[in-house]
Amino acid sequence: MERKVGIIGAGVSGLLACKCALSKGFHPIVFESQSTIGGVWTNALETTKLQTPKPLYQFSYFTWPPSVTQDFPDKHLVFDYVKAYAKHFDLLQHIKFNTKVSGIEYKGHRDEEIRCWSLWGGTGEPFSSMGKWKLIVQDLNTLSTQIYQVDFVIICVVRFSGLPNIPEFPPNKGPEAFHEKVVHSMDYADMEDEKAAEFIKGKRVVVVGFQKSALDIAMECYAANGEENPCTVLYRTPRWNLPDAAIPLYRECIQPRIPQLAVIGYSKSVANLYTSEIRCRWLAELLDGTFKLPSIREMEEDVRKWEEYLKKYSGGNFK
Numbered sequence: 237m238e239r240k241v242g243i244i245g246a247g248v249s250g251l252l253a254c255k256c257a258l259s260k261g262f263h264p265i266v267f268e269s270q271s272t273i274g275g276v277w278t279n280a281l282e283t284t285k286l287q288t289p290k291p292l293y294q295f296s297y298f299t300w301p302p303s304v305t306q307d308f309p310d311k312h313l314v315f316d317y318v319k320a321y322a323k324h325f326d327l328l329q330h331i332k333f334n335t336k337v338s339g340i341e342y343k344g345h346r347d348e349e350i351r352c353w354s355l356w357g358g359t360g361e362p363f364s365s366m367g368k369w370k371l372i373v374q375d376l377n378t379l380s381t382q383i384y385q386v387d388f389v390i391i392c393v394v395r396f397s398g399l400p401n402i403p404e405f406p407p408n409k410g411p412e413a414f415h416e417k418v419v420h421s422m423d424y425a426d427m428e429d430e431k432a433a434e435f436i437k438g439k440r441v442v443v444v445g446f447q448k449s450a451l452d453i454a455m456e457c458y459a460a461n462g463e464e465n466p467c468t469v470l471y472r473t474p475r476w477n478l479p480d481a482a483i484p485l486y487r488e489c490i491q492p493r494i495p496q497l498a499v500i501g502y503s504k505s506v507a508n509l510y511t512s513e514i515r516c517r518w519l520a521e522l523l524d525g526t527f528k529l530p531s532i533r534e535m536e537e538d539v540r541k542w543e544e545y546l547k548k549y550s551g552g553n554f555k
Contacts, residue, residue, distance in 0.1 A: 239262045239263065240263045240265060240384075240388075241387065242265050242267070242369060242384060242386035243266040243389075243390045244337050244389070244392055245391070246267075246268035246273040246333075246392075247273070247274060247392060248274075249275075249501035250266055250273075250392035250393075251266075251273060252295075253266075253392055253500055254330055255325050256517055257523070258325075258330070260523060260524040266330050267335045268332065271334055273319060273331065274315050277314055280311040280315075280425065281311070281432070281452050282433070282456065283455055285308045286308045286309055288308075290304070290309060292510065293314075293510075295321050295509065295513065298321050301317075301320070332373075335373050335374065336373065336374045336376055338373070338374050339372040340369055340370065340389060341372070342368075342496075344367035345366060351493075354532060355529075355531055356495060356529045356532060357495035357496060361528070362388060362496065362523045363388065363496065363523075364495065364496060368387060369389045370384070388497070390497075390498050390499075391500070392499075392501050392512075400422045421445075421449040421453060436456065436460050437460050438465060440465045440467075441467045441468070442467075442468045442470060443457070443467060443468070443470070444470045444471075446471035446472075483539070483543060485502060486536075488502060488503035490529065492539075500516055500519070
């Protein structure tokens with residue numbers, strides 16, 4: 237019987253998960269809320285380029301075209317490369333666009349039973365004859381809802397999910413207390429490039445935060461206004477932006493106490509494409525039965541040791 241693998245998100249991680257699932261003979265169904273693939277590359281800022289040299293951001297078995305000579309290609313070239321990858325491996329036919337997964341529910345085992353397991357999924361196997369995942373999927377064009385049942389779920393939207401991270405403020409002490417324009421970085425990125433440049437032109441801008449988007453926007457403000465209207469970056473704690481640690485995923489993609497589910501894209505590194513690809517290839521071998529996971533207790537102990545190591549080498553920069 238052909239196993240169905242539900243994949244949430246058609247960014248780089250989702251495309252890799254789809255290809256790896258196909259390579260092992262599984263039936264992937266990819267759900268993407270946007271009308272195109274590419275994830276974060278679909279609405280990147282105009283000045284966005286790769287943060288790492290091109291050779292470190294390259295799919296296996298699919299090199300960059302010779303026409304791309306830059307060491308740090310811009311967002312348009314990266315987006316074209318990602319689309320070419322999906323087309324080359326015929327992944328588009330497995331993607332349902334404009335579909336939003338609004339909920340997932342595990343069916344087949346009671347919570348009390350799951351809590352007593354010593355092995356992942358009860359048997360250590362990636363699939364179960366009893367357990368299934370129910371995905372509640374909304375068509376964003378028709379607003380109709382459909383239910384899908386799959387044997388395994390891979391979540392690929394954990395870091396760039398399209399949901400803004402907005403802190404909570406005391407009453408009347410949030411953005412409404414500032415009598416000028418306040419926008420989230422995602423709203424700025426959604427603007428057309430010309431409108432975004434016009435929006436910041438001639439203005440004194442304050443950027444709150446110290447992650448990649450914040451620094452990219454600060455660069456765009458400088459490009460638009462120079463020193464005449466300087467941009468100010470506010471951040472809470474001065475630190476190096478080291479990759480975040482994983483806290484509680486075995487091999488940074490398996491939650492030991494959630495069966496038949498994996499997370500790809502949570503792990504960060506200097507080259508996220510390679511990180512996602514090696515996780516997807518590892519996961520594909522797990523699903524194919526090449527190896528089995530250790531006990532739940534052993535996996536949780538492994539996660540703890542990794543966290544201790546990350547804290548040790550990153551010191552005060554550990555987030």
